[in-house]
Each structure stands twice: as structure tokens, then as C-alpha cells.
Amino acid sequence: MSSPGLLPQVFQQLNHAVAVADGESLEILAENARFFQLFPPPAEGGEDRLDIRIADLNVERLRDRLGRGRPFSVDREVKAGARTLSLAVDFRAQTIDGGERIVVEARDVSxxxxxxxxxxxxxxxxxxxxxxxxxxxxxxxxxxxNLMPRTVYNELRDFGSATPQRFEAASVLMLDFVGFTEMAVARDPSSIVAELNDIFSAFDRISELFGCERIKTIGDAYMAVSGVPDPNVDHATNVAKSALRFRRYLEKRNAAHPTQWRCRIGIHTGPLIGSLIGIQKYVYDVFGPAVNLASRLEQFAEPMQICLTGDTQALLNEQFRTEELGEYDIRGFGSQQVFALVGERSV
Incomplete structure (x- = not known):
């Protein structure tokens, strides 16, 4: 109940909702119009206490905080006409007219x-x-x-372009499949593409495992290099290991599938240039004699045969078994000593 003695005129004119309650019983002793509007007394009459006016008030915690001389605050949402107001309600203990009182102030923080x-x-x-x-x-x-090696991608990302590089010693692997054109015409295209995707995905994993970089695929052709763009003294060994495992993968696959995929592989070692090509559509490619001669050897190879030049064979250690096929005149390169890569020696 309001007490004019407790509430001077300035108290009633405050914009904030303010009330004073008895510290022991929590009975409302005084309030301004704003507090009455936001926290109306119960319609059925009866006791008029803080914990009734302010719903879900934790009285025990309120008394504990105020008893230790500390303020207590709660947040409440109340309806004010069509609006819902967010209120910050602060409680503090104060002695008024010799009695322990609780001063309550509710601020609109909507x-x-x-x-x-x-x-x-x-x-x-x-x-x-x-x-x-x-x-x-x-x-x-x-x-x-998927379009370029990581080092080239990093250079493109950091500088906006990638500088063409010449590599004096790198090994190139060229592979294609025997009879692929006839196979593509005779069989369902989606089936052919799905199988080719499986095979090339396996080749990618093998290449990565043995330090090779897949440069591109064109139809049924697969091209990988080692020593580009990161120089590697074991480039010839890396390519040889990859080629043998490509062939081994196909042999195991052919034993378990009705469709027989037979490859031809050519390998050559020599200088080449690696560069990012294109402005809007990027692709990393390699050029040079090593690429061209590897392609010629791949066309020269028999089904499931791996052909390599004397330059590559000279770099392979005794870990590999090679077979000399003889000296052949290869278009654009003259007479070349050609070897077949048979396998790896047992340790």
C-alpha cells in the first residue's frame, strides 16, 4: 500500500518503476504508478507482496544476497498493452524511517x-x-x-600467377588402353565412364603414394610425372614403381571382372617445361622432348607392356628387372635403345 510519507512527489514522477517493500514480510509499502502498471496487484485481493507481484522471484536467494550487503537483479518480460517489455529489476536493502526495507527499481531495457x-x-x-x-x-x-600440383596452387594463391619452370631431369609416364575406342562404341557409356573413373582413381592413389603427380587425363590416356614441380632425384624410380603397380592393379581387376582393360605404358626421362596454362580456365601442363618421346613409346608398346628408353633404364637401380628390346627408329627422335620394364627383384 502506498505511503505518501515514503513517496515524495519526485518519486511518483520517475520514469522507472519503483517500489518499496518491507524487508521481512515483503509487503509492498509504496509504489509509483509505473510499478503498479507493470506489476499489478492480484485481482482477487489478498496479500500484496513482492514475490506475488514479481512472478517466480527466488526469495531465498534474494534474502541471501541482500543479507550480505549485495544487490540482487532479475530479468523479466511483461505485457504492456500490445507490447512485450524487457525489464531489468534491481533490488537493494535500505533503512527507511528506522525500518529495513527493500527498494525495487525496474528499468525498461527493451x-x-x-x-x-x-x-x-x-x-x-x-x-x-x-x-x-x-x-x-x-x-x-x-x-x-585436381588441376595442378599443390606447389603451383600455392604460388597462384599467394602471387596471383605461377611462373613457368624448366626441369632438366624429370620422368614422364604415358598410358592408354588397348581397344578403348571399340569398347566405348560397343558398351553403355555410363558403364564405361564409371569403370574408367574407378581405374584412374586407383592410378591417382598409386601416383601419390610413389611421389608422382598426375598431370592430366584425355579420354583413356593417363599422364603422370615425377620430378615436377618438386625436383626429386628418384624420379625415374618413382615412375617405374607406379607403372608396375598400374599394371598389377589391372591384372587383379581383370581377374575379377568380365571387362578386360589392357594398357600400354611408355616412360622417358629428360628435360621438360611445366607451366600453368589459361586465364579463366586453369590447367597445369608439361611440354618438351621427354613428354613427346614417352608418348611415342606408349604407342610402340605391346598390350600390358611397359617400354622405357635407355635414359630411364640407366637411372634405375638393380631393384628393377628390365629386358632389352633392341634399337628402334622412333619418329622425331631417330634411333633409340628401348627396354621393357619387367618387374622388381625380390629382396
Whole structure:
């Protein structure tokens, strides 16, 4: 119940809702019109206490905090006509007219809460956009790494371009499949493409395992190099190991599948140039005599045979078994000593 003695005129004119309650019984002793509007007394009459006016008030915690000389605060939402207001309700103990009282002040913090909500929403949106951008960045990186080696990608990312490089010693592997054109015409295209994708995916894993870089696939042709773009003294050994495992993979696959995939492989070692080609559509490619001669040898090879030049054979250690096929005149390169890579020696 309001007491004019407790509530001077300035008290009634405050914009905040203010009330004074008995410290022991929590009975409302005085309140201004704003407090009465926001926290009306019970319609059925009866006791008029703080814990009735302010729903779900934790009286035990309130008394504990105030008893230790500390303020107590709660947040409440109340209806004010068609609007819902967010209120910050503060309680503090105070001696008034010789009695222990609880002074209650409720402030409208709706705009502050709305600003906090908008800021929080913006923060969550920014975090979501950042995650989406990170996923998109990872997707683009993955796509570009399918088109170029990582070191070239890193240079392109950091500097906006990649410098063409000459490599004095690198080994090139060229592979294609015997009778692929006839197979593609005779069989269901989706089936052929699915099998070719499985095979090339296996080749990619083998290449990566043995320090080779798949440069490109064109139809049924597969090209890999070692020593590019990262120089590697074991480039010839890496390519030889990959070639043998390509063939072994196909042999095992052919034993378990009705469709027989038979490859021809050519390997040569020599100088070449590696460069990023294109402006809008990037692709990393290699050029030079090593590439051309490896391609000629691949066409020269028999089904499931791995042919290599004397330059490559000279770099292979005793770990590998090779067979001299003889000296052949290869278009554009004259007479070349040609070897077949048979396998690896047992340790």
C-alpha cells in the first residue's frame, strides 16, 4: 500500500518503476504508478507482496544476497498493452524511517535487448557466412588441386600467377588402353565412364603414394610425372614403381571382372617445361622432348607392356628387372635403345 510519507512527489514522477517493500514480510509499502502498471496487484485481493507481484522471484536467494550487503537483479518480460517489455529489476536493502526495507527499481531495457539480439544475430550470421566461405574455399582448393600440383596452387594463391619452370631431369609416364575406342562404341557409356573413373582413381592413389603427380587425363590416356614441380632425384624410380603397380592393379581387376582393360605404358626421362596454362580456365601442363618421346613409346608398346628408353633404364637401380628390346627408329627422335620394364627383384 502506498505511503505518501515514503513517496515524495519526485518519486511518483520517475520514469522507472519503483517500489518499496518491507524487508521481512515483503509487503509492498509504496509504489509509483509505473510499478503498479507493470506489476499489478492480484485481482482477487489478498496479500500484496513482492514475490506475488514479481512472478517466480527466488526469495531465498534474494534474502541471501541482500543479507550480505549485495544487490540482487532479475530479468523479466511483461505485457504492456500490445507490447512485450524487457525489464531489468534491481533490488537493494535500505533503512527507511528506522525500518529495513527493500527498494525495487525496474528499468525498461527493451531497446538494449533488441540491440543485443540484433548484434547476436549478426554475429551468428557472420560466423555462418565465415563457415560457408571456408567450406567454399576448401571446395575451390580441392578442385584446383585436381588441376595442378599443390606447389603451383600455392604460388597462384599467394602471387596471383605461377611462373613457368624448366626441369632438366624429370620422368614422364604415358598410358592408354588397348581397344578403348571399340569398347566405348560397343558398351553403355555410363558403364564405361564409371569403370574408367574407378581405374584412374586407383592410378591417382598409386601416383601419390610413389611421389608422382598426375598431370592430366584425355579420354583413356593417363599422364603422370615425377620430378615436377618438386625436383626429386628418384624420379625415374618413382615412375617405374607406379607403372608396375598400374599394371598389377589391372591384372587383379581383370581377374575379377568380365571387362578386360589392357594398357600400354611408355616412360622417358629428360628435360621438360611445366607451366600453368589459361586465364579463366586453369590447367597445369608439361611440354618438351621427354613428354613427346614417352608418348611415342606408349604407342610402340605391346598390350600390358611397359617400354622405357635407355635414359630411364640407366637411372634405375638393380631393384628393377628390365629386358632389352633392341634399337628402334622412333619418329622425331631417330634411333633409340628401348627396354621393357619387367618387374622388381625380390629382396
Amino acid at each position: 531497446k538494449q535487448r533488441e540491440a543485443e539480439y540484433m548484434l547476436d544475430s549478426y554475429s551468428r550470421l557472420a560466423e555462418r557466412r565465415a563457415r560457408e566461405l571456408e567450406r567454399e574455399k576448401e571446395r575451390v582448393e580441392k578442385l584446383l588441386l
